[in-house]
Amino acid sequence: MAESKPGFEVRLANFTGPFDLLLGLIAKHQLDITEVAIATVTDEFIKYIRKLQQLGEEWALDEASEFLVIAATLLDLKAARLLPAGEVEDDEDIALLEARDLLFARLLQYKAFKQVAGILGETLHQEGRRFPRQVALEEHFAAMLPELVWKHTPQQFAALAEAALRPKTPEEPPRVALGHLHGSNVSVKEQARLLGLRLQQESPLTFRSLIADAGSTLVVVARFLALLELFRDRAVSFDQLSPLAELAIHWTAQGREWSAENLSEEYEEQL
Amino acid sequence: MTPQQDAGIDEAPDYADFPGGAKAALEAVLMVLDEPAGEEELAAGLGLTVAAVGTLLAELQREYNGYTGKAPEMESASNTGIGSSPRGFELRNIAGGWRIYSRAEFADIVGKYVLEGQTARLTQAALETLAVIAYRQPVSRARVSAIRGVNVDSVVRTLAQRGLIEDAGTDPESGAILYRTTSYFLERMGISSVEELPQLSPHLPGLDGIAEFYDAGTM
Amino acid sequence: MTPQQDAGIDEAPDYADFPGGAKAALEAVLMVLDEPAGEEELAAGLGLTVAAVGTLLAELQREYNGYTGKAPEMESASNTGIGSSPRGFELRNIAGGWRIYSRAEFADIVGKYVLEGQTARLTQAALETLAVIAYRQPVSRARVSAIRGVNVDSVVRTLAQRGLIEDAGTDPESGAILYRTTSYFLERMGISSVEELPQLSPHLPGLDGIAEFYDAGTM
Numbered sequence: 001m002a003e004s005k006p007g008f009e010v011r012l013a014n015f016t017g018p019f020d021l022l023l024g025l026i027a028k029h030q031l032d033i034t035e036v037a038i039a040t041v042t043d044e045f046i047k048y049i050r051k052l053q054q055l056g057e058e059w060a061l062d063e064a065s066e067f068l069v070i071a072a073t074l075l076d077l078k079a080a081r082l083l084p085a086g087e088v089e090d091d092e093d094i095a096l097l098e099a100r101d102l103l104f105a106r107l108l109q110y111k112a113f114k115q116v117a118g119i120l121g122e123t124l125h126q127e128g129r130r131f132p133r134q135v136a137l138e139e140h141f142a143a144m145l146p147e148l149v150w151k152h153t154p155q156q157f158a159a160l161a162e163a164a165l166r167p168k169t170p171e172e173p174p175r176v177a178l179g180h181l182h183g184s185n186v187s188v189k190e191q192a193r194l195l196g197l198r199l200q201q202e203s204p205l206t207f208r209s210l211i212a213d214a215g216s217t218l219v220v221v222a223r224f225l226a227l228l229e230l231f232r233d234r235a236v237s238f239d240q241l242s243p244l245a246e247l248a249i250h251w252t253a254q255g256r257e258w259s260a261e262n263l264s265e266e267y268e269e270q271l
Numbered sequence: 272m273t274p275q276q277d278a279g280i281d282e283a284p285d286y287a288d289f290p291g292g293a294k295a296a297l298e299a300v301l302m303v304l305d306e307p308a309g310e311e312e313l314a315a316g317l318g319l320t321v322a323a324v325g326t327l328l329a330e331l332q333r334e335y336n337g338y339t340g341k342a343p344e345m346e347s348a349s350n351t352g353i354g355s356s357p358r359g360f361e362l363r364n365i366a367g368g369w370r371i372y373s374r375a376e377f378a379d380i381v382g383k384y385v386l387e388g389q390t391a392r393l394t395q396a397a398l399e400t401l402a403v404i405a406y407r408q409p410v411s412r413a414r415v416s417a418i419r420g421v422n423v424d425s426v427v428r429t430l431a432q433r434g435l436i437e438d439a440g441t442d443p444e445s446g447a448i449l450y451r452t453t454s455y456f457l458e459r460m461g462i463s464s465v466e467e468l469p470q471l472s473p474h475l476p477g478l479d480g481i482a483e484f485y486d487a488g489t490m
Numbered sequence: 491m492t493p494q495q496d497a498g499i500d501e502a503p504d505y506a507d508f509p510g511g512a513k514a515a516l517e518a519v520l521m522v523l524d525e526p527a528g529e530e531e532l533a534a535g536l537g538l539t540v541a542a543v544g545t546l547l548a549e550l551q552r553e554y555n556g557y558t559g560k561a562p563e564m565e566s567a568s569n570t571g572i573g574s575s576p577r578g579f580e581l582r583n584i585a586g587g588w589r590i591y592s593r594a595e596f597a598d599i600v601g602k603y604v605l606e607g608q609t610a611r612l613t614q615a616a617l618e619t620l621a622v623i624a625y626r627q628p629v630s631r632a633r634v635s636a637i638r639g640v641n642v643d644s645v646v647r648t649l650a651q652r653g654l655i656e657d658a659g660t661d662p663e664s665g666a667i668l669y670r671t672t673s674y675f676l677e678r679m680g681i682s683s684v685e686e687l688p689q690l691s692p693h694l695p696g697l698d699g700i701a702e703f704y705d706a707g708t709m
Contacts, residue, residue, distance in 0.1 A: 019639040020614075106639070112693035113637060117621035119688050120679070121612060127680040129597030131303045131604050133579070133590040134425075134524040137385065137432050138372055141522065144382055146391040148433060150459045152398070157460065158469035161402035165418060165471065289595050290556065290576040298578030299596035300603055308603075316602045337509065357509040359517025376508055377518035384519050384535035422653025422674060428524060 019110040072221045186218045192226035196251075199236065203251035210249065284318060293319060294327050301331070307368025328369055332362040393433070400426045401435055405456070406471060409439040409449035435459070503537060512538060513546045520550075526587020526677065547588055551581045585676035586683065619645045620654060624675070625690050628658040628668035654678070 136142075152160070199205060207227075214220045227249065230236040235253035240246070286293035296317055300308075314324040337357035361374050373381045393401070400423050403415050416423045427450065430436045439451040457463060505512035515536055519527075533543040556576035580593050592600045612620065619642050622634045635642045646669065649655045658670040671684060681687065 106637075109637060109694065110639060112690060113618055113621050113625070115693045116625065116688060116690055117614070117617040120621050120624070121617045123679055125611065126594065127678055129594040130580070130582075130591040130680070131597075131600050132677075133302050133521070133592075134428070135303075135305045135370075135522075136428065137522060137524075140378065141382055141385045142432055144386060145433070146386075148393065148435075148459065149391040152460075154460055154462060154467070154469050157402060157405070158471060160398055161406045162471055164399040164403050165406065284599065290593070291578055292575075295576060295578035295593065296596050296599050299592040299600050300578075302579040302590060303592045303600055303604055317599060356511070357514060359510055359514035359519075360521045371521065373518035373521040374509070374514065377515050380503060380515050380536065381518050381522055385522060387535055416651055416653075420647070420651050421656075422651070424653075425525060 019107055020114070023107065023111055023114070072224055075224075186216075186222040188222050188225050188229065191219065191222040192229055195223060195226055195230065196235065196253075199249060199251035204239065204248040207247040207249060293317065293323070294330060297324065297327050298331060301362065301369065301371050304370060307365055307370040309368050313369070328362065328364075334358075335361050393429075394426075396421075396423075397426050397429055401430055401452070401456075404430070404436055404450050405452050405465065405468060408451040408465070410451075411442055411445065411447035411449055413445075413447055415450075512536065512542070513549060516543065516546050517550060520581070520588065520590055523589060526583075526585055526589040528587050532588070547581065547583075553577075554580050582680070583682055584680055585673040615640075615642075615645050616649060620649055620671075620675075623649070623655055623669050624671050624684060624687060627670040627684070629670075630661055630664065630666035630668055632664075632666055634669075 137145075195210060198210065207224075210227075211220045211223055214223060227236060227238075231238065233253075235251070237250045237252050239248040239250060284296070286296060289296060291298070297313065297319075300313065300316065310321050310324050310328065313319075313328075314321045317324065319327075335358045357374065359374050359377060360371050362369060362371055400415055400419060403418050404410055407414070407418070412423055412427050415427070427436070431438075431450070434453055434455045436450045436456070437453050439449045441447060442449055452465060457465070460468075462468065503515070505515055508515060510517070516532065516538075519532060519535060529540050529543050529547065532538075532547075533540040536543065538546075554577045576593065578593055578596060579590050581588060582591055618638055619634055622637050623629055623646075626633065626637070631642055631646050634646070646655070650657075650669075653672055653674045655669045655675065656672050658668045660666060661668055676682065676684070679687075
């Protein structure tokens with residue numbers, strides 16, 4: 001499908017959520033999740049964003065942030081998958097394995113629904129080719145209908161209109177949708193504030209030590225995203241001697257006014 | 272006879288490929304038509320000549336009425352159901368338009384069926400729909416449906432049947448049928464024009480926001 | 491076989507007196523339906539047994555679809571149009587009720603006359619949401635969005651507006667609104683109950699435990 005053109009052919013706008021894109025990417029690369037090269041996908045994504053910019057289109061913050069979530073999920077999946085199965089040693093490993101299974105299970109479930117959605121769409125389209133006979137009642141029958149009982153005063157009728165026209169209040173109290181999470185609410189902003197405080201006290205710190213007290217995978221992902229945000233704000237810098245080596249984080253915002261409040265709100269909805 | 276193309280029709284389908292041919296195609300249209308259609312209208316839609324449509328209409332009419340006399344020389348070649356009994360419906364040409372009706376002989380049975388379960392009161396759904404139409408007229412079904420949050424097709428049909436609303440032309444942009452209330456509605460309300468309806472709170476959303484929302488409803 | 495009177499029906503007309511008999515009477519009623527009618531409803535209205543109506547409906551359905559094989563020993567006696575070609579319409583049992591439809595083959599032609607009410611194709615997001623609701627009903631928005639991985643609020647609202655889904659009460663535990671598909675959905679799908687939806691399991695290989703797994707994950 002998307003094979004014909006170069007660049008980031010998976011147009012994010014055409015995907016209906018992270019699972020969708022993830023499936024698309026896995027299918028496109030015909031690869032096991034462990035072999036999906038994040039770097040390749042990232043390159044494609046950046047190319048895609050640049051193309052959007054050249055075309056004069058808005059720098060799509062939504063897409064970019066969604067992509068970050070997906071990249072983090074991919075990394076998470078990949079990290080879990082790379083764990084040697086025989087060497088489960090501590091609770092952290094088990095938690096990672098569980099997270100991996102859950103993600104895979106949900107991905108497969110989503111895939112199944114996507115497939116039946118395709119069948120539904122095709123059926124609806126085919127059925128749309130048949131038109132039901134639903135004609136107005138023949139006049140002589142319409143004339144036989146009992147005379148309408150009408151008891152509404154104009155005021156009552158107006159009240160009815162008011163009620164019908166009033167915007168429907170949301171049935172559930174408005175809140176951030178968290179249904180797609182398998183954990184509690186984790187705020188990237190909060191994690192950023194926490195990391196900021198910690199790094200202001202001691203710098204550099206390794207990524208490992210920054211996530212040592214993370215209660216769940218989700219917190220790890222949130223802290224990872226928070227670091228990316230901090231990096232964008234030039235509040236931190238990264239230092240890694242070699243690939244897969246220990247990642248050191250330096251606090252670089254000394255002397256500058258810095259506040260987690262400036263961080264983008266996007267993640268509040270994403271996570 | 273090969274159906275000929277009308278000038279206005281870009282291409283006429285090859286009816287030989289269809290089960291039942293051009294006659295069945297005409298029948299399909301007639302079966303779902305809400306209002307009587309003239310021969311010209313039918314011919315244009317089907318990509319046939321007016322004469323061809325006229326022949327087919329006459330043939331369908333005879334078929335529905337049931338052939339009584341047999342024409343032996345045609346029997347084997349024909350597949351039009353020669354010798355069949357009348358159908359429960361008939362094709363009638365009224366005031367220049369053709370429409371399928373239930374057969375007059377069954378009027379009592381059909382009438383009883385139609386009246387069964389009919390109430391003299393409007394349902395809450397019908398009342399609310401009527402209220403929206405009254406205050407936002409002229410308005411399309413799609414917009415009423417957007418405001419009410421449910422499909423209103425059958426309720427709108429009931430209201431039109433009851434003479435409370437009527438067709439007010441089509442929306443120039445979307446081509447959708449617009450509805451407005453009738454003078455019978457005013458009569459039942461005891462007012463002489465819709466301006467006499469009580470004012471609604473000015474804070475209620477108008478149609479603009481709704482239209483936007485509905486069209487962007489992205490389905 | 492003479493149609494028998496139902497206990498609840500005051501008097502059944504003697505259909506032998508009518509052209510086309512009870513079958514034509516049923517056909518006449520089918521002509522005025524504006525929504526699918528169940529066999530019980532038709533039987534009560536016509537003063538026939540449900541079994542008799544079922545037989546007549548099946549017979550009409552076959553007639554409209556056109557007989558292809560001939561039964562020579564019946565040919566002279568029968569007046570049901572044996573050997574006839576398909577009609578332009580068909581009789582279908584959908585969403586628990588019978589109704590006349592134009593034949594799908596003529597969609598392009600008929601579509602010119604009934605533009606109104608035709609809905610645009612659903613987006614991928616809407617289809618996926620509809621699929622999850624159809625297979626997991628009654629289901630809350632939170633659960634649907636858990637399965638799809640995205641917020642579904644606006645899509646759910648649009649589906650409700652289109653009359654494809656509806657409120658099915660609240661979850662006793664969480665208090666969340668539950669959604670289910672409507673009979674209009676069945677109608678649009680051309681099926682008579684949700685049990686006729688294609689099986690989900692072949693698309694879910696070896697994931698028996700997924701429901702519990704998933705439930706444990708929801709909030």
